[in-house]
Amino acid sequence: MTTLNCITVDDEPLALGLVSAFVDQTPFLNLVGKFGNAVQALQAIHSMDIQLVFLDIQMPDLNGMELARVLSKTASSSQTKIIFTTAYNQFAVEGYKVDALGYLLKPFGYEEFLETSMKAKRYFDQIRESNAVPDVEVREDYLFVKADYKLVRIDFESIIYIESLKDYVKIHLTPPAKPVMTLSSLKAIEEKLAPGKFLRLHRSFIVAVNKIDSISKNAVHVGNIDISVGDLYKEAFKELLARWS
Secondary structure, X not given: OOOEEEEEXXXXXXXXXXXXXXXXXXXXXXXXXXXXXXXXXXXXXXXXXXXXXXXXXXXXXXXXHHHHHHHHOOOOOXXXXXXXXXXXXXXXXXXXXXXXXXXXXXXXXXXXHXXXXXXXXXXXXXXXXXXXXXXXXXXXXXEEEEEOOEEEEEEHHHEEEEEEEOOEEEEEEXXXXXXXXXXXXXXXXXXXXXOOOEEEEEOOEEEEHHHOOEEEOOEEEEOOEEEEOOHHHHHHHHHHHHHHO
8 A cells, every 4th residue: 555654844733733643543644743843844744755735825935836836846846745724715726836735724534534534645656656666768769758558659750849848748749640748857868868869949849850840040840839049058059050050
């Protein structure tokens, strides 16, 4: 059975005690710490193996939403997820922006807590099932990526461009093939691609050089898609311009 390591974070002792008690009575949750502020919680997340954070929003110093934004920008964002616990429902939309798994509006009972925790358990079950096989397997002119719980062959010649979407990578292919989504990082995919045939021009995009239709001052154009050149990739873009001139 999947067991999730959890911490609880709330500056109100009574609220912290209640949500911690709910965690303790849930068989698939393992409480590894409880904290009265988000700064202590952030230190714990960086030093411990934590999958789930039950996080209050309104706290002094670093509030829960600010902590969530910090976590959403780190490489571990797919391993550590947040369930907000708050008395203020106006934060719901912001919660979705930081990819929170749930939103418990105070006062909440154990039934609501368990329902939201089960959602988190299903999320991590899917992650662990998908990690049972390698993310990317590469051959001379194609690679296999994990998608929809199976390995899908991607021929290098069929790739138009590759797009990073947070924890996922979307590989756009020549029609009529549909794009393929895989749980991976753009860097991991980039390392498997045939050298010289693909070029990273932005932190979120890699383009197949032979699929580029035109180049302008700070962008490449592939079909009806314009991909701007990021500051970190201007040297690579200059090399591309030199090859095309």
